Amino acid sequence: MPRPASLADRLFWPILAGGAASLWFGPKALAVAGLVVLALVVHRLGRGGRFRRRVRAIARRHRETLALRRRQESYVDPYGNEILDGWLRERSYFAERTVLPRLEAEGYGDLIEVRWDEILAIVEAASLSVAAPDEAEDLPEDGIAYERYCAALLERAGWEARTTKAAGDQGADVVAERDGVRLVVQCKRYAKPVGNGAVQEVVAARSYWNADCAAVVSNAGFTPAARKLAAATDVWLLHHDALPDLRARPAGRSR
Template identity: 60%
Template sequence: MMSGRSTIATRLFWTVVLGGGAAIRYGAPALAATGAACLAILLHRLDRPRRFRALVRRISRRHAATLALRRRQERFLDAYGNTIEDGWLREREYFVERTVLPLVEERGFSDYAEPRFEEMVEIVERVACAHELPDEMETPEDGIAYERYCAELLGEAGWDARPTGASGDQGCDVIAEKAGLRLIVQCKRYGRPVGNAAVQEVAAATLHWSGDMAAVVSNAGFTPAARKLAGTTGVLLLHHDDLSTLAPARRAGRRVLAAGR
């Protein structure tokens, strides 16, 4: 693909060639028009970095709610009071690579992909920080209360949801049914990312409770191991903010769950 520098050189070259030919025939007016055209091309080139940043912001703002939620999920305080955000840093780069870069290249900024990668990441960070989410402190800290809270959020989405209680749940904290589909949920009110043990437990609980689908719901994020296991077992990894819009859907001939408004 032709670089931005070679493109502007080509445009200027042909503008001068064609304008010069016109100036020979039409004189000063054509020469002035040629100069104005060259100036417009140069100004457009100088404005290119601003247009690039504006494009990245527009793309990021389309996903602002999801980015803000993922930022909340993937950052936590460790036992020493340090903010651990490795998961969020990986998420930012993943978003830029998979979502931003293809659109940036499509709009003619492919030459910016590598030298301005960190600038794109910084824009994503600012967009995620600027989007307001519900106050996390509103969620119950007690485990049993958090299960009831999750059941209430599912109820807002039209699910017939009920907590199973503290004993005999076999890894299932909430059972929810809608449109003939049974959802088995394990709830984790954590101060750190949830590991793959929760995924294993809810997958087993789905068999025990004859569920159609399974999900682990948490206020925190999930470890890479949990995400990997969830991908192979079909367990959904959700933030509780997802529950009030969760709806059953069909895809490829089988039932799945999808967030819908």
């Protein structure tokens, strides 16, 4: 990629041309060259502000999704600490895949590395600018009740969903069918991210129930190991917020 022209590069030829023209046309030519130089300086000095406004505009366009993903990828541990590891990965993913390509296309590529922390701060602010709905009062505390809760959410999306018996479920807490597609679901009401054990269980359940697709649903996000295994076995990792709109393949697949 060619190096962006510096301010000195941009000023060199106007100054040179203005100096030469002043020898022929006098002070008026020098004044015109001075105005050109001043305009270039003002434009260049304002580039940082335009960069920030562009990042804000991109993040603001996705603020509702960012607010939801922040909630989905965060949780409070048993000691009352807010754990944001999953959200920080999601924030970086959004910046790298959504913000950076637009900035590079618009000629701000040289500012990305030096202003990376500023980009992340702007994305963070956008995620906090929308109040995500509070789920604490409605979310069941009991695991069995959480399974019924997830089944009810699937029914909102048009699935015929039923919970399985605790014994003999072979890793499926909910079995749902829609338009000839069978889905098996592991439901995890956790206070920490779900590990790859749940993914292994639902892969076995998919085979046992002769299902077309499999998902692990949780309120607390997923570990990197679970994400890696899910990607390799084509298992969906979902927050329960995604269930009422679940049609075929979820819009936000786990990475």
